[in-house]
Amino acid sequence: MKPDLRNNRDFIAGLLFIVLGGLAVVLARDYPLGSTMRMGPGYFPTVLGGILILFGVTVLLRGVRSGDQVKGVWGWKPLALIALSIVLFGFLLDRVGMIPATVVTLFAAAAAGREFRFKEVLLLAVVMSAFCVAVFSYGLKLPYPLIGGYY
């Protein structure tokens, strides 16, 4: 069996650890190291980055040897939509208010599901908006505009 590295589970995991560890070490070069007795701000992260690279190499090599593939499919579409719905909420809340942000977020998140039924989501949006207004605005008194932005 010719192992496919592009979908090799441990190969990717190892690579991820090496990249993140490397990033940590490189960025930490700007921070003074200090000595073991008086550690500077760079000491702890540099050591951690180094250890992470070592673990990454181990995991990567094991992946090459075993050739285990990632199980199932990558759910890029739901992932993108869920991430988008979160970003949209943050972007919209202080621009257009809590109710529009709630509706948009619910629609974006619901689109990530396997079934998207417009009427159901609309109903959900109405119910959740009412719930959020009641709980967060009146109950917990969070100071967000319901409709309309700060600006």
Place this chain on the structure above:
Amino acid sequence: MELFHNLVFGFGVAFSLQNLAYCFVGVALGTLIGVLPGVGPLVTIAMLFPITFHLPAVPAIIMLAGIFYGAQYGGSTTSILVNLPGETASAVTCIDGYQMARQGRAGPALATAALASFFAGCVGTLLIALAGPTLGEWALKFGAAEYTSLMLMALVASAVMTQGDAVKGLALVVLGLLVGVVGVDVNSGMARYSFGFPELVDGIGFTVVAVGLFAVAEIVANLESREAREVYAGKVTGLMPTARDIRDAAWPTVRGTALGACFGVLPGTGPALSSFATYMLEKKLARDPSRFGRGAIEGVAAPEAANNAAAQTAFIPMLTLGIPASPIMALMLAALTLQGIAAGPQVMLDKPDLFWGLVASMWIGNLLLVVLNLPLVGLWVKLLAVPYRWLFPSIILFCCIGNYSVSNNPFDLYLCAIIGVLGYVLVKLECEPAPLLLGYVLGPLLEENLRRALLIARGDPTVFFTRPISLAFMIAAVLIFVVMVVPARATRRRT
């Protein structure tokens, strides 16, 4: 006698109207999310966590605790009636619980699960009351070196035990420690890994990490596969177990409680592993092991006792040492920290109302849960009809509002989305993100204590091995690693 005095004091705190109300809200919510598959206590606590800022410390922690152990009760209902684990900790309960339901004995199965959980909950609560003060007094003697070693041990244990792969677990701990480094270094005042964003100077918020790693990743992973849920159609009749059931379930409950209580204290194990281990133990001890898998009542009583006992005793290291044994305890610790309470041995002395109030509330909570879960079981089953496609957008929405309300800054949500992507990738690569969260929570504490210990020892790293308590933790860390990794290696070579 002092214990008695303290417990009376605790009940006085817990029986205040406010605390009682929050205890009820917590356990009811815990049962709800326990019943619903795909919604766990971790995500729920992460979601509600920002709301607790608006509450005083005692009711806040009572409510969050209630969600956690309440979920252990609720999870068994789904396992028995739907053959789907409502919680991971109830996964093994499916095996015999669902068989009992198919044989028309759903009622006794549910009752056994609830009563075994209640017994375990009472014992677990008592253990906290007994062990807490002793352990706390002992921990007062800890210096920086002891704390460093203790944290190392906890991190190693969580890395090795949460999943089969020790190297990945350790890598995740290190990654978590690095995430914890982000922000101002307390000693030098230097901002580390802030990438020029003023928002990152304060460090990455706890809810941001928890929601991203667990809520987002879990929801996306759930959306990959088709939703299949089949609710047991038959009516639940005759709740009470027979005398024979009680006799059969009694010892397994006690054994499950004992094993669960031990597992709860250990870092990285928690309710899920304890229920699984207990099931295996009961199967070995049984005179007729073939009954297991065909509706053996021991297979319901023992794991349910174990997961609830573990859920209670998990509070011991968090409350007395300030060291969380699981991601959920890490959340509790963070909730306390944000309330301005430094968890650790001083809590019992400085805030006796918190410690004893929580202990007493747990006992009340367990009692409430039996009432909530037995007569009202029909209500929870109806909730299973709520489809996941309504649930997950609502969960995302609450996560967003919760996250935003921490610092009223959209940046937190952008960061949360990024961490969510990372969390999902990690899940797909079979890197269980729990050790990452523990590393992130303990990171700043570990660095602080490590620096202090080495400063006191004038840069001599042998300090961790010459002080006896510290040495013991180090040896324990190595032992845990060896015990867990060597057998795994051996089996891998054989296959």
